[in-house]
Amino acid sequence: MIRAFLLSAAALIALPVAAQDVAIVNAKLVIGDGSAPIEGGTVVVRGGKVVAAGAGVAVPAGVERVDAQGRYVTPGIVAAFSRVGLTEVDAVSGTNDRSAPRTRFSAGLDIAPALNPMGSPVAVNRASGVTRAIVAPGSSSNLFAGQGAVVDLADDMEMVTRPRALQYVAFGEDGSAKAGGSRAATFLLFREQLLAARSYARNPATLAEWGNDAMIQRADADALVRVIDGTTPLFVRVDRAADIVNVIKLKGEFPALKLVLVGVTEGWLVARDIAAAKVPVLVSPLTDLPSSFEQLGATQSNAGRLKAAGVDVSVGVFDDDDAHKMGYATQYAGNLVGLARVPGASGMTWDQAFASISSVPARAVGMESSIGSLRPGRAGDVVIWDNDPLELGSRPTAVWIDGKAQSLTTRQDRLRDRYATPQEGVLPKAYDR
Amino acid sequence: MIRGVKGSLLAAVSLALVGCAASGGETASASDKPAEKPVKFNKDPYPSTYKGYPTRLTVVKGVTIFDGEGGRIDNGSIVMTSGKVDRIGGPDMELPTDADVIDGTGKYLTPGVIDIHSHLGDYPSPGVDAHSDGNEATSPTTPEVWSEHSVWPQDPGFSRALANGGVTSLQILPGSANLMGGRSITLKNVPSRTVQGMKFPGAPYGLKMACGENPKRVYGGKGRAPSTRMGNFAVNRATWQKAAAYKKKMDDGKAVDRDLAMETLAGVLSGEILVHNHCYRADEMALVIDMSKEFGYKVSTFHHAVEAYKIADILQKEGICSAMWADWWGFKMEAYDSVNENIPLVYKAGACTIVHSDDANQIQRLNQEAAKARAAGRRIGIDVSDEMAWTWLSYNPAKALGIADKTGSLKPGKMADVVLWNGNPFSAYTRPEKVWIDGALMFDANDPKRRPVSDFELGQPGEGDVK
Numbered sequence: 001m002i003r004a005f006l007l008s009a010a011a012l013i014a015l016p017v018a019a020q021d022v023a024i025v026n027a028k029l030v031i032g033d034g035s036a037p038i039e040g041g042t043v044v045v046r047g048g049k050v051v052a053a054g055a056g057v058a059v060p061a062g063v064e065r066v067d068a069q070g071r072y073v074t075p076g077i078v079a080a081f082s083r084v085g086l087t088e089v090d091a092v093s094g095t096n097d098r099s100a101p102r103t104r105f106s107a108g109l110d111i112a113p114a115l116n117p118m119g120s121p122v123a124v125n126r127a128s129g130v131t132r133a134i135v136a137p138g139s140s141s142n143l144f145a146g147q148g149a150v151v152d153l154a155d156d157m158e159m160v161t162r163p164r165a166l167q168y169v170a171f172g173e174d175g176s177a178k179a180g181g182s183r184a185a186t187f188l189l190f191r192e193q194l195l196a197a198r199s200y201a202r203n204p205a206t207l208a209e210w211g212n213d214a215m216i217q218r219a220d221a222d223a224l225v226r227v228i229d230g231t232t233p234l235f236v237r238v239d240r241a242a243d244i245v246n247v248i249k250l251k252g253e254f255p256a257l258k259l260v261l262v263g264v265t266e267g268w269l270v271a272r273d274i275a276a277a278k279v280p281v282l283v284s285p286l287t288d289l290p291s292s293f294e295q296l297g298a299t300q301s302n303a304g305r306l307k308a309a310g311v312d313v314s315v316g317v318f319d320d321d322d323a324h325k326m327g328y329a330t331q332y333a334g335n336l337v338g339l340a341r342v343p344g345a346s347g348m349t350w351d352q353a354f355a356s357i358s359s360v361p362a363r364a365v366g367m368e369s370s371i372g373s374l375r376p377g378r379a380g381d382v383v384i385w386d387n388d389p390l391e392l393g394s395r396p397t398a399v400w401i402d403g404k405a406q407s408l409t410t411r412q413d414r415l416r417d418r419y420a421t422p423q424e425g426v427l428p429k430a431y432d433r
Numbered sequence: 434m435i436r437g438v439k440g441s442l443l444a445a446v447s448l449a450l451v452g453c454a455a456s457g458g459e460t461a462s463a464s465d466k467p468a469e470k471p472v473k474f475n476k477d478p479y480p481s482t483y484k485g486y487p488t489r490l491t492v493v494k495g496v497t498i499f500d501g502e503g504g505r506i507d508n509g510s511i512v513m514t515s516g517k518v519d520r521i522g523g524p525d526m527e528l529p530t531d532a533d534v535i536d537g538t539g540k541y542l543t544p545g546v547i548d549i550h551s552h553l554g555d556y557p558s559p560g561v562d563a564h565s566d567g568n569e570a571t572s573p574t575t576p577e578v579w580s581e582h583s584v585w586p587q588d589p590g591f592s593r594a595l596a597n598g599g600v601t602s603l604q605i606l607p608g609s610a611n612l613m614g615g616r617s618i619t620l621k622n623v624p625s626r627t628v629q630g631m632k633f634p635g636a637p638y639g640l641k642m643a644c645g646e647n648p649k650r651v652y653g654g655k656g657r658a659p660s661t662r663m664g665n666f667a668v669n670r671a672t673w674q675k676a677a678a679y680k681k682k683m684d685d686g687k688a689v690d691r692d693l694a695m696e697t698l699a700g701v702l703s704g705e706i707l708v709h710n711h712c713y714r715a716d717e718m719a720l721v722i723d724m725s726k727e728f729g730y731k732v733s734t735f736h737h738a739v740e741a742y743k744i745a746d747i748l749q750k751e752g753i754c755s756a757m758w759a760d761w762w763g764f765k766m767e768a769y770d771s772v773n774e775n776i777p778l779v780y781k782a783g784a785c786t787i788v789h790s791d792d793a794n795q796i797q798r799l800n801q802e803a804a805k806a807r808a809a810g811r812r813i814g815i816d817v818s819d820e821m822a823w824t825w826l827s828y829n830p831a832k833a834l835g836i837a838d839k840t841g842s843l844k845p846g847k848m849a850d851v852v853l854w855n856g857n858p859f860s861a862y863t864r865p866e867k868v869w870i871d872g873a874l875m876f877d878a879n880d881p882k883r884r885p886v887s888d889f890e891l892g893q894p895g896e897g898d899v900k
Contacts, residue, residue, distance in 0.1 A: 091646070091765035121763060241894070269894060288597070288900045289558040289793055290589055290890065296559075297894035300597075320794055324763040331801065334861030341855060342864050343879050345899040386812075392801050392861050393808020412762070416772040419743050420813070 019048040019403035023059040024066045024382060027073035030389075032358035032373035034351050043073060045380035048403035053374040066398070068384050074354065076131025076381035076399065078372050079326040080282045080316030080361035081235070081262055084125055084133045085115040085151055085159055087323045095119075098323075099138035100146075107193070107227070108219025109146025110164055111137050117159040120411045121324050126153040127408045128327025129389065129396045131381040132161065132372070134282075134365050136168040136235055136262075142216075143178050143189050144169050147223055147232065150365055152381075154401040161379075165365055166260070167227045170237040171247055172294050187246065189215075194254060197224035230256035233366060235282075240294035241266040248277045260364050263319075264306070266297040271309035280312035280364040284319040285332050300339055303356070304346025314361035315353070329357045334390035353390060380404075474691060476700075479581060481632035483621055485516045485871030492528050493853055496537025501544035501827040501842030505820035511542060513849040516872035521843050535867070541858055544827040544842050545601025545622075545850035545868065548796050549709070549756050549834060550736050550789035553591055554584030554605055554620075554628070558793060559889075568608035569615060573652050573659060574672045576640060577693035578615035580607045584628040590793040592885040593900055595622050596876045597797035599852035599865040602633055604834055606736075609643035609711045610651045612659070612669050616697055617641050617709060619834050621850075623870055624885045637835040639733070640701050642669075644712035644721060645767050662717065666724065673728040676702060707733040707835055709756075713767035715743035722751055734833045736789060739768050742775045745782030754785035754833040758795075759802040759809075776803075776825065777810025777817060787833060788825045799826055804859035819859055848872075 022045050029041025031053060043053040044063065059065055088095035097114035115135070116122070125133070136148035145168040150161045169175065171186055179185040193216050199206045200221040207214055207221060216224065226232040234257055238247050244267060251257050261267070261281045267274055274281060285303040290296045307313045315336065317328040333356060339347030348356065362372025371379045380403035387394040399406040491513045498509040498521055510526050512519040520526065528534075555567040566583035569575045584605055594600040600622050607614035617639035620631040644665065653660025659668050676698030682689045683699060700706035708725070712718045712735045725732050731753075735741065738755035739762070741748060748755055757779070762771030772778075780786040788803045790796035807822045831841025840848040849872035856863035868876040877883035886897050 087763075089763055089766055089769055124762075266894065286794060286797070288593055288797075290893070291793075292559050292561070296890075297898075299895055299898050299900050301899055320792075321761075321764070325760060327760075331805075331861055335798075335801075338860075338862040338864055341862065342899065344881065390861060392804035392859060393806075393811075395808075395812065412772045415770055416742070416774045416778070416813070419745075419772075419778065 019380070020405065021046045021063045022066060022380075022400065022403065022405075023063045024068050024073050024384065025059060026070060027068040027384075028070060029053060029374070030072060030074040030354055031375060032075040032355055033375060034355040034359070036351050037072070041073070043374050043382060045382060045400065045403045048380050050374050050376055050378045050380055052376060066384075071397070072385040072387070072389050074383050074385065074389055075358045075372060075374050075378070076383050076401065077129050077326070077329050077357050078361045079125070079130050079133035079329060080314040080357070080364070081318045081322065082133045082135055082316070082326055083138065083323040084121055084130075084135055084153065084326060085117065085119060086111060086135065086137075088116070088119045088121065090323070100140050103140055105146075105217050106140040106142035106220050107144035107146060107167060107223040108217060109137060109140055111135060111146065112149050112160050112163045115149070115151060115159045117154075117157055122153050122159075123155065123407070123410045124324065124412060125326040126155070126399060126406060127396065127410050129330065129383045129385070129399065130326045131383070131399065131401045132362075132379075133326065134166065134361060136166060139170065139174070139178070141178075143175060143186065143193065144220065144224070148235070150367060150371070152401050154404060155407050161371070162367065164223070164226070164232060165367075166233045166235045167223060168235045168237075172237065172239050172243050173292060174237065183243065190250070191253070193220070194224055194228055197221040198228055201225045201228075228254055228256060230258045233258040233260050233364075235260045235262050237262045239263045239265040239292075241269040241297065243294065244270050245273055248273055248279060251277065258366070265295040265302065267311070268299065268302045268305040269297055271306050271311060274306065275310040280314065280360075281306060282314045282316050282361065282364060284317060285315050285336055287319050300335070301346040303336055304339060304348055307348060307352065308346060312360055312363060313356055314364050315356040316361070330389050330394065331392060333357050334392070337390060350390065474696070479579075479629055481634045482627065482629045483623070483625070483632055483634055486623065486873035486875065488513070488516050488849075488872035489874075490514050490529060490532040491535070491869070491872070491874075492532040493535045493537045493542055494528065495524075496540050496542045496853070498843065499541065499543045499820040499823040500844070501823055502844070503821045503824055505818070509542070511843065511851065513851065513869065513872045516849055518843050518845055518847050518849050518851070520845050535853065537853060539856070540866065541854040541856065541863075543599070543823055543852050543854065543858060544840070545852050545870065546599045546799050546826045547830040547834070547841060548594070548600055548603040548790050548799060549734060549787055549830040550791045551594075551603045551605055551796055552608065552791070553594065553603065553793060553796070554586065554588045555580050555607070556793075557585045557588030558590050568610040570608075570610040570651055573611050573648055573668050574613040574694070575607075575611050575615050576613045576697035578607060579618065580605050580615060580641075581618040581628050581632065584618065584620070584631075586625050586628055586631060587887040587889050589887045589890050590796070591622055591624070592887060593793070594796045595868055596865065596878075596884060596900060598799060599854070599858075599868055600796055600799070601850035601852070601868065601870050602831075602836070602840060603796070604639060604709070606639070606641045606709060609641070609647045612643060612648045612665055613672065613698075614641035614643060616706070619836060621870055623875060624887070633836060635836075635839065638697075638700065638706045639709045639834070640697060640706050642708060642710040644710065644717045645714060646765055647711075666720065669724060670727070673698065673724070677728055701730045702728065704731070707833070709734050709736055711736045713737050713739045715740035719744060719747060722747070722753070734785075734787065737768075737791065738779075739771045739775065741784075742772060742778040743770075745779045745784050748779065749782045749784035752785070754787050754829060755779050756787040756789035756830070756833070758791075759788065759805040773805070773809040774813055774815075776806035777813070777815040780810070780817060780825070781815045785829050785833065786825050787829045789830070800858040800863075801861060807859065819857070822859065
């Protein structure tokens with residue numbers, strides 16, 4: 001059994017391809033920065049990076065030409081908040097590295113070695129046009145969940161684009177549960193842990209002096225120091241309007257904190273506060289049910305209203321699935337375009353909606369200059385689509401990551417082909433591969 | 434934060450920990466003595482009190498119509514009167530002069546969406562422990578419980594399904610912790626103070642059954658049967674055996690003690706109650722089909738039939754419907770072999786094809802799920818027209834629920850359960866503009882007064898907001 005699986009798995013894997021220089025011409029070209037698509041556009045990728053994109057761009061000699069035949073060509077989708085690579089089958093615990101509920105560490109956890117680029121969710125998400133993902137840990141046994149990473153979804157073994165790209169913490173009801181049962185405990189614990197880390201930074205001996213009374217481990221303190229000084233963005237899950245306001249106030253005591261708010265279900269109620277603090281948000285935009293008492297104000301117009309108030313809004317897929325179906329990002333962004341047509345509702349224009357799943361999340365994690373759009377200097381993450389990428393059922397016909405052409409075949413495709421005609425064959429299906 | 438199947442099940446497990454001793458499917462009456470006479474009991478003790486909301490003679494004209502049974506009319510019209518579809522036709526059809534007339538130019542008109550798999554009301558929002566009413570996880574077989582006794586009519590999810598999803602009818606099922614989870618109920622998606630006021634008049638009851646991982650995990654985790662798939666079948670078979678004996682006694686005119694569990698199962702064996710079986714894996718579905726033949730019942734529909742594509746020929750031959758997601762996968766082992774083409778492959782085999790939600794969010798966009806499945810089919814050469822794909826959303830679920838003679842398509846005389854979409858409903862850019870249930874206008878995107886607000890939402894942030 002194991003042997004058979006290994007053989008078939010090997011057959012699935014394309015060998016890593018070297019970055020190639022490629023020019024995609026005759027494209028309906030989407031830069032991903034919120035600008036309108038360019039008809040008859042060209043994008044040129046050399047040495048793994050975009051060197052030019054737009055109308056009237058010349059193709060350098062010796063660069064492979066790919067004719068997009070007028071189809072949409074876009075930057076790869078950036079999954080704004082995900083657990084891609086941290087889980088294969090959620091309910092099979094050995095494959096699921098989202099959370100570490102029994103560890104003695106917290107902020108110091110680093111998901112990088114837990115990522116599995118060979119997992120089938122990576123391939124399935126890649127085949128739906130996702131090329132990069134912001135990956136956060138789920139939770140630890142303490143308040144801080146640990147450090148996430150920005151990753152690519154290429155079919156090679158090196159998944160990490162930027163390690164320790166964020167620190168994750170949940171406030172609200174989940175934070176209360178971790179901190180001891182109330183929001184007051186959450187805020188105090190948060191504050192005390194940061195202050196302990198600051199003391200440690202000033203004098204590393206303090207941690208040893210505290211001994212067993214230390215509320216954090218050395219590795220956690222190291223990570224939190226980078227949060228306090230703004231080196232590591234702090235992603236905060238928070239939904240209730242009052243909680244959002246209080247989290248923003250933390251910047252008063254820790255002014256260098258680089259906050260990114262996640263969830264933000266009731267954000268529209270305090271949109272002006274969020275905009276004034278210049279804090280970007282990641283939302284799962286179709287959340288519209290009062291699923292809990294911290295989400296009473298839920299509405300699909302949240303993203304559009306925040307955007308209209310001047311907030312940087314990234315669209316993610318995380319209240320329903322955060323690992324297997326990142327391709328839903330295009331569907332959700334499309335829904336925001338549809339919402340703009342509903343009387344009284346707020347949505348986004350097509351151009352804004354596409355940016356919210358490409359350059360805007362890249363900016364939220366501080367990587368706008370290296371991924372998320374087809375502006376020169378960005379990674380050569382390019383997708384040719386069979387149709388409008390925000391429409392239902394549209395799929396990539398070609399994907400490049402860092403300029404490398406990617407396999408779009410998944411384990412699911414192999415199953416589909418095996419059962420395209422569901423009957424026993426001359427040989428049993430087990431021989432069909 | 435993850436809800437739906439998994440959320441429901443986690444809730445079930447935690448509830449089960451505090452549950453009291455179970456009685457299995459073997460609930461006996463207090464009296465040991467046989468009754469003097471054969472039991473005659475009321476089969477409808479909680480009758481529907483549903484009455485349609487007020488209607489007006491209404492015409493929509495110049496609209497693209499999918500009739501729900503695979504027909505399409507371009508530049509078509511519909512006449513709705515007294516809660517019924519009076520007629521549909523092309524531009525030449527005669528229209529009444531005294532009707533409210535709606536111009537449907539550039540818009541689409543379909544039968545209302547029917548979700549065959551919902552837990553609205555029995556796992557309502559907010560999803561607090563006090564609302565966890567979907568799994569009577571105290572015994573692996575609880576055919577005696579009725580989901581209608583758990584439905585909270587004030588669940589805000591009903592209004593979202595109406596306004597964003599165009600859902601006009603839905604089946605509320607017990608959860609999947611148990612092999613036999615209890616009776617389901619089919620509702621009209623209307624605001625009402627009582628569940629009786631929502632009950633679809635004349636709809637048959639269903640029995641929720643569940644294969645696979647959930648029952649064996651929930652009960653195996655408590656150190657009792659079933660803890661394996663073979664245990665699942667053993668407990669099921671023993672229960673069916675008992676039910677068959679109970680039914681035979683009744684059929685022979687002999688006295689039986691009243692037994693609520695056995696009444697439900699006898700109803701299944703006599704064909705009055707339809708079996709809705711949660712079952713992911715192809716091999717387990719095939720075994721369930723044999724079990725149904727062993728005891729003489731029929732499975733209406735396999736729900737969450739992630740592997741239906743592997744046995745689509747068998748499902749076609751047996752006349753069993755498959756209720757499916759477009760692309761859910763990977764959340765548990767039995768959902769690992771999902772393929773995006775599952776729905777179109779089942780359709781191609783000529784088997785009954787249904788798109789379902791099992792989710793308070795996805796019920797708001799089943800049209801979009803169908804669109805994704807249709808596109809996946811087209812990519813492998815299965816050409817599904819828009820109008821045929823709509824059968825997955827209305828007529829096929831209506832058939833599987835035993836209500837296709839009343840709703841699910843726009844045939845004259847049927848309930849006027851109708852959605853007017855502001856564009857092609859297989860586009861991400863389209864939303865319902867108006868929804869009629871039994872000819873009554875229940876949602877209108879242009880009229881904030883036609884936006885239901887549940888008791889729970891009154892006086893809360895966002896009351897009456899667009900959702």
